Amino acid sequence: MPQNLIEKIAQRFAVDPEDGHEVRSGDYLSIRPAYVMTHDNTGAVIPKFRSIGARRLHNPRQVVVTIDHDIQNESEKNLQKYANIEAFAREMGADFYPAGRGIGHQVMVEEGYAWPGTLVVASDSHSNMYGGIGCLGTPVVRTDAAAIWATGRTWWQVPPVARVELTGELRPGVTGKDVIIALCGFFNEDEVLNHVIEFVGDGIKNLALDERLTIANMTTEWGALAGVFPVDEITLDWLKKRAEFVERRGPENVPSDADNNGMHPRLNLQRIEQLEREPNHLKEDTGAYYAKELIFNLDTVQPNISGPNSVKIMAPVAEMRKRQVKIDKAYLVSCVNSRVGDLSSAAAMVRGKKVAEGVEFYIAAASSEVQAESERRGDWQALLDAGATPLPPGCGPCIGLGKGTLNEGEVGISATNRNFKGRMGSRDAEVYLASPAVVAASAIAGIIDHPGDWEDYQPAGKTSPKEKTVGGAGAMTILPGFSETLDGELIFCHQDNLNTDGIYPGKYTYMDDFTAEQQAQVVMENYDPEFTKLVEKGDILVGGFNFGTGSSREQAATALMHRGLALVIAGSFSETYKRNALNNGFLSLEAPELVNDLKEKFGEEKLTVRTGFKAKLDFRTAQMEANGKQYQFSPVGKAAQELVLVGGLEKWVRARLE
Numbered sequence: 001m002p003q004n005l006i007e008k009i010a011q012r013f014a015v016d017p018e019d020g021h022e023v024r025s026g027d028y029l030s031i032r033p034a035y036v037m038t039h040d041n042t043g044a045v046i047p048k049f050r051s052i053g054a055r056r057l058h059n060p061r062q063v064v065v066t067i068d069h070d071i072q073n074e075s076e077k078n079l080q081k082y083a084n085i086e087a088f089a090r091e092m093g094a095d096f097y098p099a100g101r102g103i104g105h106q107v108m109v110e111e112g113y114a115w116p117g118t119l120v121v122a123s124d125s126h127s128n129m130y131g132g133i134g135c136l137g138t139p140v141v142r143t144d145a146a147a148i149w150a151t152g153r154t155w156w157q158v159p160p161v162a163r164v165e166l167t168g169e170l171r172p173g174v175t176g177k178d179v180i181i182a183l184c185g186f187f188n189e190d191e192v193l194n195h196v197i198e199f200v201g202d203g204i205k206n207l208a209l210d211e212r213l214t215i216a217n218m219t220t221e222w223g224a225l226a227g228v229f230p231v232d233e234i235t236l237d238w239l240k241k242r243a244e245f246v247e248r249r250g251p252e253n254v255p256s257d258a259d260n261n262g263m264h265p266r267l268n269l270q271r272i273e274q275l276e277r278e279p280n281h282l283k284e285d286t287g288a289y290y291a292k293e294l295i296f297n298l299d300t301v302q303p304n305i306s307g308p309n310s311v312k313i314m315a316p317v318a319e320m321r322k323r324q325v326k327i328d329k330a331y332l333v334s335c336v337n338s339r340v341g342d343l344s345s346a347a348a349m350v351r352g353k354k355v356a357e358g359v360e361f362y363i364a365a366a367s368s369e370v371q372a373e374s375e376r377r378g379d380w381q382a383l384l385d386a387g388a389t390p391l392p393p394g395c396g397p398c399i400g401l402g403k404g405t406l407n408e409g410e411v412g413i414s415a416t417n418r419n420f421k422g423r424m425g426s427r428d429a430e431v432y433l434a435s436p437a438v439v440a441a442s443a444i445a446g447i448i449d450h451p452g453d454w455e456d457y458q459p460a461g462k463t464s465p466k467e468k469t470v471g472g473a474g475a476m477t478i479l480p481g482f483s484e485t486l487d488g489e490l491i492f493c494h495q496d497n498l499n500t501d502g503i504y505p506g507k508y509t510y511m512d513d514f515t516a517e518q519q520a521q522v523v524m525e526n527y528d529p530e531f532t533k534l535v536e537k538g539d540i541l542v543g544g545f546n547f548g549t550g551s552s553r554e555q556a557a558t559a560l561m562h563r564g565l566a567l568v569i570a571g572s573f574s575e576t577y578k579r580n581a582l583n584n585g586f587l588s589l590e591a592p593e594l595v596n597d598l599k600e601k602f603g604e605e606k607l608t609v610r611t612g613f614k615a616k617l618d619f620r621t622a623q624m625e626a627n628g629k630q631y632q633f634s635p636v637g638k639a640a641q642e643l644v645l646v647g648g649l650e651k652w653v654r655a656r657l658e
Contacts, residue, residue, distance in 0.1 A: 002285035005228060006161045006196045009136045012281070013119040015153055018477060018638070023158060025291065028637030031156045035062055035113045036140070036148045037122035039104045040069040042085045045123065045145045052653045054150035060093035063149055064113055066104030067097065071394040072402030102367025102393045103335040105129045108137075109213065110242070110367060112266030116231040116275055117282045121148070125220050126335055126417065131228035132213030134235055134282060136196070138226050141552060141576065143583045147653045154649070155582065155639040159225050159575070160291035162195040166203035168299035173452055175345070176211025177337055177415065177435035179296075180218040181304040182459045185314020187294060190223055191463055193546060194575050195291060197227040198284065203298045204229060209238040210341045217336040218417045221311045225575055231282040236272060243267045296461035303450045304459075307432035308411075309421045317438060318454040321447075325432070329406060330361045330443035331414035331424075332383075332436050333391065334398040338366040340373050342415065346440035347379035349451075355387035356446030362404040364391035386444070400424050406431065413442045475620050482641045486617045488540040488566045490626060492598045492609045495527065498543055499550030500577065502527035504559045506551070514555075516562040523559035528607035535608075537564030540615055542598055544570060547588075548577025557581035557588075569633065571595035582640055585648040589617075591624065591633040 001022055003011065011023040015030040023029065038045050042065050057063050067082055082099060089096035097107050105126055108114045116134035121127060123145045130137030144154040170179070197219055199212075207215070212229045219227030229235075246264045275282070303317040315323075332338060332346050343365065355361045363383050365371035371393055374380040384390065389404065396402040398416040406412050406425030412432070414424065419431035434442070438450045478484050495502070505526050508514055524531035535541070541560060547570035548556055557580045560568060567587040581588045602609045615626040622635040636644075646652045 002287040002289070004161050004163075004284045004288035004290060005198050005230075005282070006136060007158060007288070008281065008284070009117060009119055010156070010158050012117075025158050025160045026634050027158045028635070028640035029156050029158065030153055030639040030642075031119065032153050033062070033121045033148065034115065034118040035064055035108070035120045036145055037064045037066060037104050037108055037113070037120070037124070037127070038145050039066050039124060040081075040085075041123055041142060042088070043081050045142050045149070046085070046088055048142060048146035048650070049149050052146060052150060052650045053657050054146070054653070057092045057094060057149050058152040062152060063092070063094035064104075064108065065089040065094050065096045066101070066107050067099040068103045068394045069399065070401050071099040071392055072396055099394065100368060100392055102365070102370070103338075103395060105217070105335045106339070106366040106370070109133060110369060112242075112264065115266065115271070116235060121154075126217055128219050128224070128226040129213055129217035129335060131216035131219070131226050132209060133238075134229055134231035136226060136228055137216075138196075141554075141579050141583065143649050144579065147649050150653050151656050155643065157578065157634075157640075159194055159196045162192045162197050162224070162292040162294065163290040164192075164197050164199050165201035165293070165295045166199060166207075166298055167201050167295065168203050168297045169206040170298050170301060173437070173450075174301050174303060175435045175437065176207060176214040178301050178304045179211070179298065180215045180222070181306045181311070181314055181433060182301050183215075183296060184218065184222045184311040185304065185306060186296070186459050186461055187222070187463065188312040190546070191292060191294065192219070193223040194572060195224050197224050198290070199227060199229045205232065205234065206298070207234075208341065209234055210339045213339070214336050218311075221417055231275065236276065239267070239272050239275075240269070243269055243272060292463065294461060294463045297459065300458075300460040302454050303435060303438050305413075305432050305434045305438065305448055307419045308430035309419050311419065311433065316454060316458075317448075317450045321449050323448075325448045326411065326446060327359060327413050327442055327448060328410040329404060329412040330359060330439050331397055331404070331412060331416060332388075332439050333362060333364040333396060333414075334416040335366060335395075336417040337415040337436050338364060338370065340370055340377070342436040343370070343374040343383065344377065344379045346436040347382040349437055349440035350386035350388075350444055351382050353386055353444045355443050359443055359446055360404060361386070361388040361440075361443040362391055362397060363388045364396060365393045368393050383440075388443075397424055413439050413448055415439045476622060476635050477638060478620055479638060479641045479645065481645050482619070484618065484620050486566060486619070488538050488615060489536075490542050490598070490611045490613045490615050491535055491539045492542045492602055492611050493524075493527065493531075493607060494544055494599055494602065494604050495607070496544035496571075497546045497549050498527060500548055500553050500556035501550055503548065503556040504553060506553075509553050509555060516558070519555055519559040520562040520564070523563050524608075531608050532563065534610055535563060535565065538566050539564075540567060540569060541565050542569045542595060544595060544599075545572045545592070546574060547572070548574040550574070552576045552580065554580040554584065557586055558584050561586040569594065582643050583649040585644050585646070585651075587636065587640070587644060589633040589636070591631050594624070594626065594631045594633075597629070
């Protein structure tokens with residue numbers, strides 16, 4: 001059977017798949033990623049790693065540690081945290097990049113960890129940026145990172161894959177950031193929620209690699225888990241130039257796993273030549289299946305602005321100019337848009353001009369190497385001469401840390417990737433997203449603007465959704481000890497987008513001494529105070545779509561488990577919720593047809609309904625019978641069965657170490 005590119009990459013990095021099994025969307029796999037990156041959160045992963053009994057890294061060459069998030073914080077406590085992280089990395093033999101080297105995702109690309117056709121994970125949601133170079137980058141939670149450190153492996157359920165065809169060519173002055181803002185604003189009905197995107201089409205040849213990195217990076221905000229571009233001449237040319245640069249850079253800066261000749265262990269011409277010899281590994285098979293197909297015309301894109309405070313709200317620059325939106329702060333920072341070309345386009349907007357009175361303009365390069373090249377070109381100095389305030393290469397105001405965050409009532413225009421309320425400072429501030437050129441032009445004008453004659457119209461695109469499938473075909477292998485069937489009464493909570501605060505109130509999140517019994521007592525308290533009175537041990541909870549969205553607190557999964565529920569079924573899940581559930585040995589299964597039938601039967605009058613329907617699940621066939629009807633659910637593969645049998649990922653790791 002033909003495979004799409006994501007399935008082919010997952011097949012390559014799957015550990016011990018069943019003989020002859022071809023990986024499909026929906027499959028649960030044990031995976032061994034090429035690399036795992038952690039940043040400042042390494043400090044939280046270390047105690048998890050030690051608590052499971054690990055004493056050394058399974059493969060030091062697989063582990064990359066970067067310091068990038070809170071680097072403006074020079075408090076004794078934070079500096080000690082960084083020192084402890086560095087000491088751990090040095091002791092364990094992991095590659096380490098200190099504060100000031102750059103944002104971790106940029107480093108992963110610059111140093112060749114993110115490599116075309118490979119699977120790379122990071123404990124950060126913007127690991128999807130690696131898709132710009134043809135690498136499947138996907139986020140994991142901290143428990144996964146500790147598991148990979150200890151065993152080299154974790155689990156992954158292959159998501160549905162959407163095919164997004166880009167046609168046409170961008171007009172002068174329009175950038176990759178405008179494209180992803182337009183995609184988020186035009187396809188704003190969760191069309192790609194929890195999908196991995198494969199970008200295809202003749203428009204791709206007109207996008208520079210930096211633009212591809214930008215678009216891939218913000219597929220997170222579009223709702224996707226990852227976005228992957230094909231590997232073509234533009235990709236290969238960028239890799240060759242980068243390999244030449246690191247060769248000139250000299251052996252003193254080559255990471256610790258270089259060979260005796262001083263050759264860079266990843267970015268070298270031999271690896272690039274191998275890519276050119278094996279093109280079939282880097283593209284989908286003819287006839288491959290995609291859950292959805294979207295088409296988007298690049299000709300119709302103009303500079304776009306996202307917001308305020310939502311990526312689903314978009315307006316063309318012509319309309320924003322009419323609104324005369326006054327700004328207080330402007331930002332050219334973060335992993336999505338602080339590369340050499342971004343700084344150059346911003347510098348072109350400010351040369352010979354000054355930042356408007358009352359406006360603060362902050363700039364930070366994505367890495368020290370980006371800043372050095374920008375300085376060499378004169379772009380960095382042009383931005384400083386215009387009145388920009390420099391920040392060190394790293395994160396910072398993008399996540400509300402360090403200098404220049406927004407105060408109450410202020411308006412910011414930013415080249416970052418997120419404009420959630422309160423993320424960049426006060427919850428009473430407003431944040432708009434735009435390209436570096438728009439940000440710089442707005443800093444000069446004092447209002448959101450971009451020079452030029454831009455028409456006031458919407459971009460053009462269309463979608464062709466297909467019927468959703470929930471896994472590969474064929475009977476599943478059932479491991480010894482894993483029950484082939486399960487029975488229980490269905491308890492229905494109709495709410496779509498039920499967030500983790502509704503499932504497990506935030507006020508309990510950091511009560512470290514909160515017992516399992518106490519978690520069970522407060523579960524769903526914010527959604528339905530009557531919930532715990534209605535459910536009984538062994539019931540099966542059926543939720544709506546995008547169940548468990550919001551924060552990453554794992555108690556939203558464990559509290560339902562402690563309440564005695566057998567498992568949770570939903571139309572779809574937040575992927576972070578699903579990871580937290582299975583990492584604790586608790587199953588979450590997708591059965592959209594069942595959810596739709598229950599919505600039609602019971603409506604939305606009651607928050608929680610005891611349906612009276614007894615369901616019988618057959619895990620071998622991934623079929624369920626309820627109320628006289630058969631439903632398909634997402635198959636539970638061997639990797640998931642293992643985690644349920646041992647009681648979660650940490651116990652699985654301990655068993656492996658023993």
